[in-house]
Amino acid sequence: MTPPVVGKQALEGHGRDLLVRIVAVACADRELPQLADELAGLVVRSAEALAFCDVYVLDDAGRAVEGPGEPVPLGDGDVGWAAAHGRSRPHADGRGVAVPVHSDGAVIAVLDVRSAGPCADADAALVTALGELFAPVLCSARRLRTAREREHAAERFAERAVEAQEAERTRLSREIHDGIAQRLASLGFHLSAAERALPEHHPEALAQIMLARELCDLASAETRAAIGGLRPPVLDDLGLSAALSTLARDAGAALDVTVTVAGELEAALPDHVQTALYRIAQEAVGNCLKHARASCLDLLLEHDRDRVRLRVADDGAGFPAGQPGARSDSYGLRGMAERAELLGGRVVVTSRPGAGTAVEAVVPIPVLSRPRAPGRARPGTSARP
Structure with missing residues (x-):
């Protein structure tokens, strides 16, 4: 030296x-x-x-x-x-x-x-x-x-983890569709046949068959909803914004729902990030329909250079966040937090009685998916001027 x-x-x-x-x-x-x-x-x-x-x-x-x-x-x-x-x-x-x-x-x-x-x-x-x-x-x-x-490496792990979860959901969806759903359809067919074959002087038996038919139809509807919830086709076909709009339309019968998308970076979001954000929105909307007694629901998806933010807010009954037994300790909200944390993000739940609830998820955009500046020529390999 x-x-x-x-x-x-x-x-x-x-x-x-x-x-x-x-x-x-x-x-x-x-x-x-x-x-x-x-x-x-x-x-x-x-x-x-x-x-x-x-x-x-x-x-x-x-x-x-x-x-x-x-x-x-x-x-x-x-x-x-x-x-x-x-x-x-x-x-x-x-x-x-x-x-x-x-x-x-x-x-x-x-x-x-x-x-x-x-x-x-x-x-x-x-x-x-x-x-x-x-x-x-x-x-x-x-x-x-x-x-x-x-x-x-952490991003690849998160991607594989989400992919594994979605693969399991897809498997369950397929098994339910090919198994339980088909058996319920067959059961409905046989109940209809039994109803037609039953003599008219058995009103009590006929009433029981009709009740069984109603329960079968209800189970079939719940099964179809479970299949759609396990893997929504619109997410694969049209992307996150369209999937959120579909989610809003499904909830629109009970709520006045608005969806706002800001930014133009969705094309750069990997599939596993879009899937995780959709699941968070799905859980938040589901909680609102089950517990909030709300009249309005706002969904915001905001893209920034290095992060994406999802906010689901309602004007419902709210709850005392942070107290033992409150909804903030529920399995669903913990699941939302875990999905965001797996991607290096976070979920913040803001609520108080009578003032509604807001669920906000902020997830960083993976480095490999961020836009990069144009590359430069290698000056070290050029002849000296």
Whole structure:
């Protein structure tokens, strides 16, 4: 590793401009590998005769360095050797050098530079000095990368969990449709046949058959409702906004319902997020119909850049939220909270007697689904102007 005095000498003549550019890159909204590309471009522009620079960053497992192309295992080639041994390694043709970047005594990255002719000692020293300046920037980038990967893993877990729940709901819906619903339909057919076959002088038996027929029809209607509740086809076919509108229409016979959708990010919402929000709305509307004695119900779906908010509010009887035995402790409300928490969000229930109830769910939009800024060309791989 170049002694500090050599590093300072190598930076002489570049003035504050180089430091300002390094700070600008460090403060920019960049993540790996874009940040590495920006730093590579700084190396090329700052040197006298370097044509190319690639920045390789140690992966989280500490077994390879990642840069352009495939990861390089520690010990492989000039870059892997420099990463494994913590010392610079000149290229065999003398036209470049792989320079390790250290932080807290460990290698965290490698700057691999190349020139059209023999690599000048001054440029090699400059690269080493720049590596020392880059070290804290690359450390922060590695931590951010780790955090992002963990966030992505949590998102994938949430997606799989919701998918598993919905798959089970779909299975139950299919079994109910093919089993109980078909048997109830058959039972209704046989009750109708028995009613027609019964002699007229058995009024009591006829009354019992008619009562059984009514119960069979009621059970069939409840079964159809259960099938629709387990997996609403409109959610798959038309998306969350249309599903909420359908939910509102179904409740509209008993309530004055309005649905408001704000924002234009629904196309970016993953299916498992839309499903979870629909389930929360479904539970909230169901609670309103069962308990609130409300006349009006408002549904709001609001998309923002990094979150989506669902609010279901009624003007019903309300309840003393937070007190033992109150509806805020019910299984349904706990289920809504758990659905939101699984996605990294939250559910807040606001209510008091005589003032109605509002259920608000706020869920972050997964990182992988957020719009990203257009990518930039890799300056580190371009010829020096």
